[in-house]
Amino acid sequence: MGELEKMLLEGAKIEFLSEIVGRTIFMFLLILAILRLSGRRGVRQLTLFEVAIIISLGSAAGDPMFQEDIPILYSVIVFICVMGVYKLITWFTARFSFVANALEGKVMTVVKDGMFDIKHENDHDFSKMEFFAEFRNQSVEHLGQVKEGILEVDGTMSILFYPEEDIQFGLPLFPSTYVEINVDLHAGPFACMYCGNIVHSFQNESKRCSRCERATWTKAIKTKRH
Secondary structure (H helix, E strand, O other): OHHHHHHOOOOOOOHHHHHHHHHHHHHHHHHHHOOOOOOOOHHOOOOHHHHHHHHHHEEEEEEHHHOOOOOOHHHHHHHHHHHHHHHHHHHHHHHHHHHHHHHHHOEEEEEEOOOOHHOOOOOOOOOOOHHHHHHHHHHOOOHEEEEEEEOOHHHOOOEEEEOHHHHHOEEEEOOOOOOOOHHHHOOOEEOOOOOOOOHHHHHHOOOOOOOOOOEEEEEEEOOOOO
16 A cells, blocks of 8 residues: 555545545534524624634534544534533623623724724734725725724724815825825825824924824825725
8 A cells, every 4th residue: 555545545445435525524514504504694794703713613514524533413513502601691792781792802992083092902902904904995095085984893993084085185095195294305294103193293302193103104094995
């Protein structure tokens, strides 16, 4: 027996292969049914708690697919227990906000009035560049177009835009315009590259931002949404 044949076939029971096919199809259909009963349509909508549920179900479903000594009934019982716990905790989170906050976290204000909300910048694990990507995915060219941006508990971004007539100068979000400049060589307005604060001229020689104390600036833009 060659090394490849040994690695692939040694110890395999040919008569068990057809049973593996049947077990796999059954467990796959069972997983789909359980996920459908959970009421969620996609992974993007899952909270951290629900991701933990999916991992638990995956572990319970995987072993019976190819292990002859584990009856499918065991997995069915695990599925029933996990979904029972899920429904119970969902019931509690719907009625007690502290349970929901403990399991799913809170919504987080990312942008307020065209600037990053630096008061809560340490309350989330996203980097500025990840927020940039989220805004760009929703065709936001600069923060001056955004009245408020909220990070939802499932990781999606909800954006409230300014009306077209109220769009302000803002921090550009695309690499072609998000470029540090020497403010002595350019005319304002300028946008702080860290918090999005807009200044038209500087009142101090240090040229530091009055909101975040950083001193890196780029050219602010005021384009309308397309």
